[in-house]
Amino acid sequence: MTRAFYIGRFQPYHNGHHSVLERIAPLVDEIVIGVGSAQLSHEVENPFTAGERLMMIAAALEEIGVPYYAVPIEDLRRNALWASHVFSMTPYFDIVYSNNPLVIRLFDEAGMQVKTLPMYRRDTLSGTEVRRRMVAGEEWRSLVPAPVAAVIDEINGVERLKQISSSD
Amino acid sequence: MTRAFYIGRFQPYHNGHHSVLERIAPLVDEIVIGVGSAQLSHEVENPFTAGERLMMIAAALEEIGVPYYAVPIEDLRRNALWASHVFSMTPYFDIVYSNNPLVIRLFDEAGMQVKTLPMYRRDTLSGTEVRRRMVAGEEWRSLVPAPVAAVIDEINGVERLKQISSSD
Amino acid sequence: MTRAFYIGRFQPYHNGHHSVLERIAPLVDEIVIGVGSAQLSHEVENPFTAGERLMMIAAALEEIGVPYYAVPIEDLRRNALWASHVFSMTPYFDIVYSNNPLVIRLFDEAGMQVKTLPMYRRDTLSGTEVRRRMVAGEEWRSLVPAPVAAVIDEINGVERLKQISSSD
Amino acid sequence: MTRAFYIGRFQPYHNGHHSVLERIAPLVDEIVIGVGSAQLSHEVENPFTAGERLMMIAAALEEIGVPYYAVPIEDLRRNALWASHVFSMTPYFDIVYSNNPLVIRLFDEAGMQVKTLPMYRRDTLSGTEVRRRMVAGEEWRSLVPAPVAAVIDEINGVERLKQISSSD
Amino acid sequence: MTRAFYIGRFQPYHNGHHSVLERIAPLVDEIVIGVGSAQLSHEVENPFTAGERLMMIAAALEEIGVPYYAVPIEDLRRNALWASHVFSMTPYFDIVYSNNPLVIRLFDEAGMQVKTLPMYRRDTLSGTEVRRRMVAGEEWRSLVPAPVAAVIDEINGVERLKQISSSD
Amino acid sequence: MTRAFYIGRFQPYHNGHHSVLERIAPLVDEIVIGVGSAQLSHEVENPFTAGERLMMIAAALEEIGVPYYAVPIEDLRRNALWASHVFSMTPYFDIVYSNNPLVIRLFDEAGMQVKTLPMYRRDTLSGTEVRRRMVAGEEWRSLVPAPVAAVIDEINGVERLKQISSSD
Known part of the structure; x- marks a missing residue:
């Protein structure tokens, strides 16, 4: 049995993450998904709690x-x-599957096998762009899987992000 | 949809935990299982890592x-x-389902609905007893679900517990 | 009885803080004043200890x-x-009285009533400007209540801020 | 002006603390009262939050x-x-006023003047005894100043302590 | 070149530690000595700061x-x-040289070579006994190397230990 | 006997540090060298572990x-x-020997004697410049003592720094 590890901040989970996981899935038996910076939330760069991000991943x-x-x-x-x-x-x-140089280095020094994935266009997506669109009131739903958009709606995620992004 | 929360330390997951979860399962749609004292491991009272406990729960x-x-x-x-x-x-x-007075109190003060479950004989099981048997070389497999025993074997859990329990 | 909460970093306490507290005072019976980032001091942005800030508030x-x-x-x-x-x-x-979007959001999610106050000219004052003037050797006393200036003098606050602001 | 420091855990504030503060009060201009182990609450030894203890002290x-x-x-x-x-x-x-050997030592090594107070009968009171009586349903009100008892009633303190003291 | 690791709490450094290091010294080129629980001091079980323990080791x-x-x-x-x-x-x-089961286990899981040393009579010495004698006013100097006793005298170590061991 | 304190981050130890220590050495009996931000490593600004920096200092x-x-x-x-x-x-x-304003201030408030050293040309060296050259593949060996360069080679330091400096 092969178990792979993949880590992201998932602020929010978007099509780039989805594309990577879709490509890893057929290669392994199980995937361990790390939700990084789990303690952060309610920040412009990290609006969602770890629990909310678990809901997105499950969806x-x-x-x-x-x-x-x-x-x-x-x-x-x-x-x-x-x-x-x-x-x-x-x-x-x-x-470990990762394209992040620090993640690669740290697992490499720990003796783990690390693989990178060729980038697809969808991979160039960033959480930064999704959050920017949310704050600006622009279209963001096409950048995330539909079930993730539903979770973000359910938790009023866009409203929270807009509020904490407003200036004092 | 109803989602319930249940928390334990799962050092290790035993028939008492299993009995509780079996009784909660038909009452709700989903269960959130908290793995408490997640940062502790390699201690006589807390031999297993959070990750190992996640493997037991999955099994x-x-x-x-x-x-x-x-x-x-x-x-x-x-x-x-x-x-x-x-x-x-x-x-x-x-x-929340819990019989722990502190857990009940803390969720109650946070405005959550908390339910207790009537105790079955199997619930009186404690992780302490399972660990005592492991250290003493006594029979412990009957106290945990079979797939959990398989995980403990796979990770050489009894050997680790014995070693850290030996005196200097 | 009504008790209100108001939080600031008070680096230092200035006329903006004073103006807000003067307007809250007649509306409530007691005020709880939170001294934020209490653990920070001896930094360019946070020169004063929590204890020194308590002295300014008392004054x-x-x-x-x-x-x-x-x-x-x-x-x-x-x-x-x-x-x-x-x-x-x-x-x-x-x-809670606050004009800070994050503070408002966090208390709102916690179920608290939060009120904002209309801004006066004095409210636009910032600790940043007071500290800038102190470092530059410009006039800063008119920006803080006189008893606060006396505390800052007593603790040699300007000298400390100047020293830690000098470059290596 | 003389400012004195006195520290306790105040779980809860009782007549022993009160007696000490009454004797310090005429000797100094102001007292700084430290509320120790401020982060602890909802424990058998530390049932009250720092904020609740501040309310007792104010009363x-x-x-x-x-x-x-x-x-x-x-x-x-x-x-x-x-x-x-x-x-x-x-x-x-x-x-500093203290009869605690560690507190005395630590302030002494820091170059502070430390004074001890002769013990009165009321000083032999301990928070342990007050909490024991609360849990046992015995009379405890005579061991604390009346305004403190009122605060404990207002926050349902005895009920909380009883609940967290009950066994699983 | 061979470099060995040995860890202790050194509260204080005593003949047991010394005997171990004397036996490791001829077997290796360099020794790395870990000073455990470095952040603890001024406790009955941990009276000395890490810096004071470094002075004992150097001596x-x-x-x-x-x-x-x-x-x-x-x-x-x-x-x-x-x-x-x-x-x-x-x-x-x-x-790694160690006779501590947890230290052995943790380095073993990390892939390090770990060796135990046969116990000498002097190894049965414990910091506990040295500290007990210090508090009781009994003879303790014969249990530590002479240069270590000189450091303990220089820092007034026995006086500190006695004071923090006295009851409130 | 005079013992002096000097602190740096030593990322890596370079000729500027060396020049300072060479000038302090004849003035005192012993030097205590603090390795600051010891917990940081594998960062662009802090590539080396505390242990690796201890090796450079020893060399x-x-x-x-x-x-x-x-x-x-x-x-x-x-x-x-x-x-x-x-x-x-x-x-x-x-x-204490330091030219850092914050270090000077903090030790000064703690009652320590602090001395600054006149800057030599070599002192203007910065770790930032050494790291920049390492990442850029430029000549860096002339900026550090030869035995330090040997340590950096032994631990493959330049390779690590290059890897963690590459972009995602």
């Missing part, structure tokens, strides 16, 4: 159909301990 | 068949903030 | 004559827990 | 009539830093 | 003459991260 | 020949406690 992964674990990972702000921190919070995994 | 819940989220909850050591901490790390839930 | 509030509590509030860097953190450190209050 | 000090500051002090669990931590959170003070 | 190691690094290691209270924490704070080492 | 100080202690100092992010934090982690010292 989106139903489509993909791969068995998965979604696990909040709080920041330690000690990079040298970060891989151990991830290991302690997650089921054992065999391989 | 055991397959039998029950209810949709669930399993979420590590790190200790804050600030009881007044604990309910908010749980809320931030978990999907929204409507009801 | 200034004597003029206003409203019963009050002044309470240091350390940062948690977990917004989802912040309202509970404030609740745990302060006497119970019924209403 | 009790009205009788004594001395100007005071009451300041929550969170535990650092680093004794070597504790005196600096207290200094940073409180207005400047000239003298 | 004692002069006799042994092996090149060494002495490094304070603060507690993390997350066993799963502890080996990484040690690695991040210390020069690289090849081998 | 460089052999040339200078002064007795020294090198001690990792983790950030507290509470400036008012920082001097006490340093005192607790280090052997006692009599004098």
Whole structure:
């Protein structure tokens, strides 16, 4: 059995994340999804709680159909301990998929096998752009899977982001 | 839709936990399972990592068949903030099931509906007894669901507990 | 009895804070004043300790004559827990006065009544401007209540700010 | 002007604390009252939040009539830093009153003048005894100043303590 | 080149520690000495600061003459991260010497070579006994290397321990 | 005996640090070298672990020949406690050498004697410039003592810095 690890902040979960997970799914038996900076929320860069992000992941992964674990990972702000921190919070995994240089380096120094994925156009999407559109009142729904948009609506996510983005 | 919250330390997951979850499952649509003291491991009272406990839960819940989220909850050591901490790390839930007086009190002060469950004989089981048997080399497999015993074997859990329980 | 909550960093307490508290005072019986980022001091943006800021508040509030509590509030860097953190450190209050979008949002999500105040000219004052003048050796005393200026003199506040603002 | 420092956990504020403060009051101009272990609450040994303890202090000090500051002090669990931590959170003070050997030692190493007070019979009172009586349903009101009892009633303090003291 | 790691709390450094280091010294080129629970001091079980313990180690190691690094290691209270924490704070080492089951386990899970040492009579010495004698006013100097006793005298260590051990 | 304190981040140890320590060495008996921001590593501004920085210091100080202690100092992010934090982690010292305004201020408020050193041309060197050259593939070895360059090579330091500096 092969279990893969993939981490993101998912602020919010968008088509770029979805595209990566769709491509990893057929290659492995199970995916462990780390929800990074789990302790942050109600910030312009991090509007959603870890729990809300777990809801988005559950909604989106139903489509993909791969068995998965979604696990909040709080920041330690000690990079040298970060891989151990991830290991302690997650089921054992065999391989890491990441295009983030620091994530790659830290798992590499910890002796893990790390693979990068070729970028698709959808991967160039960023949470920054999704949040910018939400604040600006522009169209953002096409950038996230439909079930994720439904979760964001249910939790009034856009309203929260707009409010905390307004100036004093 | 009704989503329930249930929390334990799961050191290890045993028949008492299983019995509670079996009884909650038919009453709700989804269960959020909090893995308490998530940051602790490799201690006599807390031998297993949060990730290992997630593996036990996944193995055991397959039998029950209810949709669930399993979420590590790190200790804050600030009881007044604990309910908010749980809320931030978990999907929204409507009801809490607990027989722990502090858990009941903290969710009650946070305005949540809390229900207790009548105790069955199997509920009187404690992680303490399971760990005592493991250290003593006594029979412990009958106290946990079979798939959980398989996880504990896979991670050499008994050996670890024995070693950290030996005196200097 | 009505108790109101108002929070600031008070680096230092200036006429803007004073004007807000003067307007809240006649509307309520008691005011709970939160001293935010209490753990920070000796920084260009946060030169004064929480204790020094308590001295400024005591000096200034004597003029206003409203019963009050002044309470240091350390940062948690977990917004989802912040309202509970404030609740745990302060006497119970019924209403929050704030013009800060994040403070408004967090108390609103916690179910508190929040009111904003129309801005006066004096409210547009910022601690940033007071600190800038102190560092530049410009006139700053007219921007703070006279008893606050006396506290800042007593603790040699301007000298400290100038020193930590000098470059290496 | 002389400002004195006195620290307690005030779980709850009782006649022993009151007697000490009554004797310090005539000797100094102002008292800084530290509320120790401020972050703890909802525990058998620490049932009340820092904010609730501030309410008890405010109620009790009205009788004594001395100007005071009451300041929550969170535990650092680093004794070597504790005196600096207290200094940073409180207005400047000239003298410490304490009978606690560790408090005496830490302020002494920090160069502060520390005085002990002769014990009165009322001083032998302990928070432990007050809490024991509350849990046991025994008479406890005579052990605390009447205005403190009123605060404890207002916040349903005895009920909370009883509930968290009950066994699982 | 071989570099070994050895960890203790050194409260205080005693003949047991010294005997172990004397036996490791000829086997390796350099020793990395971890000073555990570095953040604790002024406690009955942990009277000395990390800095004071570094002074004791420097005084004692002069006799042994092996090149060494002495490094304070603060507690993390997350066993799963502890080996990484040690690695991040210390020069690289090849081998660990320890008789502590938890230390052995944690380095073993981290893939390190761990060796135990046969116990000598002097090894059965414990910091507990040294501290007990200090508090009781009994003879303790024969239990520590002479240069360590000189450091303890220089810092008035026995007086501090006696004072914090006295009851309130 | 005179013991001096000097602190830097040593990311990496360069000729500027070396020049300062060479000038302090003849003035004192021992030097305590604080390794600041000890918990940080694997960041563009802080690539090396505290342990790796201890190795660089040991390599460089052999040339200078002064007795020294090198001690990792983790950030507290509470400036008012920082001097006490340093005192607790280090052997006692009599004098501080620093040109950093905040370090000077904090030790000055703690009652320590602080001296500045006239700047040499080599002192204008910064870790920022050394790291920039490493990332850019430019010549950096002339900016650090030769034994430090050897340590950086041994730990593959440049490769790590390049990798974590690459963009996602």
